[in-house]
Amino acid sequence: MIGVLIVDDERLTRELHRAYVERIDDFEVVAECAGAHAALTAVLEERGTAPIDLVLLDMTMPDGHGLDVARHIRARAADVDIVAITSVRDADVVRQAVGLGVVQYLVKPFDFATFRDRMEQYRDYRRRAQDAAGQATQAEIDALLSALRPAGGAALPKGLSADTLDRVTGALRESGPLSSAEAAETLGMSRVAVRRYLEHLAEAGRADRVPRYGTPGRPETEYHWRT
Structure with a gap:
């Protein structure tokens, strides 16, 4: 389990974030704090x-800035990771947070799907980091650095839209594993179009292609959301 400390001066916000964390596998809230000093x-x-x-x-x-908390943590070389959850959108704050090793920066307000996506990306990053202990290959390094990037964060290939990618992603996460035909039926789209989005998710490392046997002829490809 990944032990989580929630830090926020708003009680209702802490309760919301706790409820979010408790809905995601492999995470556990171990402490809550209302301020920087605590x-x-x-x-x-x-x-x-x-x-x-x-x-x-x-x-x-009220008693301090999150950047100062991060600086003290890094100065003491504490073995913890940090996800910033804030309404602050100032680019300078974001740059400083990244420089202090903040692995994700979530801007309030956000929904559970967004939160879950970032936490699952962090979980993937953590697993890859542990698996790549010692002398890592270039492929392992590339996979580690890409683990925290949202599947739709980079520019999409020509002909793909972010909104449709979100729909396909949601269907795969909630109803998968799915073949392209099954996803097309679920979403009311053409099989060819859905397959392009599923292939994009596979190439981005967010889904796995697995052959499905048991039917006559060539095995059908099904797609599994990577967790």
């Missing part, structure tokens, strides 16, 4: 009953 104490003095692996960190709190 967050540093929890991480650096390890007073909790379970280890903290990931901090969901607000940027603006």
Whole structure:
């Protein structure tokens, strides 16, 4: 399990984020804090009953800024990762957060699907980092660096739309594994069009192609959402 510390000065926000985390496999909320000082104490003095692996960190709190919390954590070389969850959109804050090793930056408000996607990307990144211990190959390094990138974050190939990609992604996540024919029927789209989106997800590393046997003729390809 990945131990999560939630840091936010709003009680309702902490409750919402806890509910979100509890809906995702392999994550567990081990502590909550309402301010910067308490967050540093929890991480650096390890007073909790379970280890903290990931901090969901607000940027603006009455007793300190999230960037200062991140700086202190990095200065002490604490072995935790940080996801910024904030309403702050200032580009300079984002740049500083990235420079301090913040692995994701989520702007409030967001829905559960967005939150889940970022957390699953982080989980994938963490697993790849553990698997690539020692002398990593170039392919392992590329996979590690790409693990935190949203599937639709880069420019899409010509002819694909972000909205339709979201629909196909949602169908695969909720109803998969699916063949292109099954996805087309679910979404009311043509098989050829759906297959282009499924192939894009596979090439982006967000889905796996698996042969489906048991029918006459060539095996059919089905797509599995990669978790």
